[in-house]
Amino acid sequence: MAENGFLKQAPGFATRAIHVGQEPERWNSYCVVPPLVTSTTFKQEAPAKHRGFEYGRSGNPTRNVLEECLASLEEAKYSLCFSSGLGATTCISSLLSRGDHIICGDDVYGGTNRLFRNVVARMGVELSFIDLQDATNLTQVIKPNTKMVWIETPTNPLLKIFDIAAISKILKEYPDTIFVVDNTFLTPYFQRPLELGADIVMYSLTKYMNGHSDVIMGAAMTSRDDLHERLRFLQNAMGIVPAPFDCYQVNRSLKTLAIRMQQHQKSSLLIAKWLESQSMVDKVIHPGLSSHPQHDLAKKQCYGHSGMLAFFIKGGAAQSSEFLKSLKVFTLAESLGGYESLAELPSVMTHASVPEKQRMELGITDSLVRLSVGLEDVQDLIEDLLQALDAASKVSETKKN
Ligand SMILES: *Cc1c(COP(=O)(O)O)cnc(C)c1O
Secondary structure (H helix, E strand, C coil): CCHHHCCCCCCCHHHHHHHCCCCHHHCCCCCCCCCCCCCCECCCCECCECCCCCECCCCCHHHHHHHHHHHHHHCCCEEEEECCHHHHHHHHHCCCCCCCEEEEECCCCHHHHHHHHHHHHHHCCEEEEECCCCCCHHHHHCCCCEEEEEEECCCCCCCCCCCHHHHHHHHCCCCCCEEEEECCCCHHHHCCHHHHCCCEEEEECCCCCCCCCCCCCEEEEECCHHHHHHHHHHHHHHCCCCCHHHHHHHHHHHCCHHHHHHHHHHHHHHHHHHHHCCCCEEEEECCCCCCCCCHHHHHHHCCCCCCEEEEEECCCHHHHHHHHHHCCCCEECCCCCCCCCEEECCCCCCCCCCCHHHHHHHCCCCCEEEEECCCCCHHHHHHHHHHHHHHHHCCCCCCCC
16 A cells, blocks of 8 residues: 555656656757757748747747656646746636636635636636535536636645546536646646546646746646647747746656655655644644545545645744744745745735635635645754744734734
């Protein structure tokens, strides 16, 4: 059995990450490491007769290498890369037209919420946010003009789990509705939504996939020919493409994805269990804990869990602020999924753009702390958390930050 009872990963993932799309034979030099091609234009042998590349926006050899590798990790037919995760979201939401309706999970990345509410809705697309912990909630909101269902699972930052297969089963009755899963928190190493019935998987590659906090990039994978053709057209027509150097970096990072995710999983679970025993901690949220309300669903749907966890600190803004300021190994910063451990307060940082009423309904309070557990020695991380919790415990209950 896999760690902590999750689905067992079939062999082959790490091998594909290292070799697919990286064949030396495809280059004249037989180079083992795919080259960084920066040329924006490509010589044609005769007008409109070329060797697959014309202009860098519509195709680049370094980007192709990455896209092929990503498709194989997702076990998808196709993959496309974008200049950011939100660039991928912009492209995918451009599949919709005025008068269409999109149903979005209620607890998504703050920037996704902002894009849908302030940009996509302004283009005349109707928008509903719903809690899909019970997949049948969908049947109450879905309408004839619902053309897209968009979810994140586990959600951000509360790590609720939505049942991808159950949602997809309901959507079988609505063949015109495109089902998109933002899989940024788990990567294809721990969850593959296409095999559970999703039409498109979307990533912020900025996070675990690149994993070194030095590239902003996004991706969309699908096995549907029609969707791929439309997305590929939009990627070029809208010009939301990544730089070749960034593609080179992400391609390189994928070589260690499996081994990084294994360590993120080990360390985050250890820390989650340790936090559960601390008197300054009210509640720990981690899908690998048996206390997680959807622990069984997580085990049925995922191959494991990443370094993401959240917890409620005892007290309020004063305590969480003192805790975060006291951390020395964890860095107080937005983002996640890098080799370095990060901590943040979603209510005023990553999720500040979510309207307050929606934040309160979700439970994103000033005592909710989100951690992205990195690859440092776990004992150093625990000692750091311990001293910061201790500092927070000395703040008087009433003190405001
Ligand atoms: C960061 C993030 C995004 C947006 O990606 P960018 O690369 O920052 O544009 C989307 N979804 C999730 C879950 C994220 O964490």
